[in-house]
Amino acid sequence: MSAPGPSATPTVEPRDAFEEYQRETVSGCGDDCQEFMERKLDAAVKVREAMEEKDPSLYAVPIGYVAQAERQANHYGRDTIGVNMLPVSMPLQRTVAWFREHPEG
Numbered sequence: 001m002s003a004p005g006p007s008a009t010p011t012v013e014p015r016d017a018f019e020e021y022q023r024e025t026v027s028g029c030g031d032d033c034q035e036f037m038e039r040k041l042d043a044a045v046k047v048r049e050a051m052e053e054k055d056p057s058l059y060a061v062p063i064g065y066v067a068q069a070e071r072q073a074n075h076y077g078r079d080t081i082g083v084n085m086l087p088v089s090m091p092l093q094r095t096v097a098w099f100r101e102h103p104e105g
Contacts, residue, residue, distance in 0.1 A: 022096075034083075038081065040089070045066065072091065
């Protein structure tokens with residue numbers, strides 16, 4: 001008897017990853033905006049990975065938003081995203097809006 005093949009179900013559902021993103025970012029930046037933005041971007045990448053695994057075509061728009069945030073972080077320098085928050089945060093806010101507008105996502 002052969003071992004079962006990989007499951008078609010993603011390890012983490014996109015909605016679950018998004019809820020974890022919200023938990024990670026609810027505190028805001030407080031005293032350390034650099035650490036907050038790093039945590040925010042890391043959580044968003046996990047959401048993107050879950051979306052890519054589940055259905056890249058369904059989630060193409062928010063996947064693109066997270067990719068844009070990563071490009072902005074790279075452009076401005078990941079070591080300075082705490083002071084260059086807006087270019088990174090804006091596409092992530094669009095991702096949040098997409099999930100609010102698409103409860104099935």
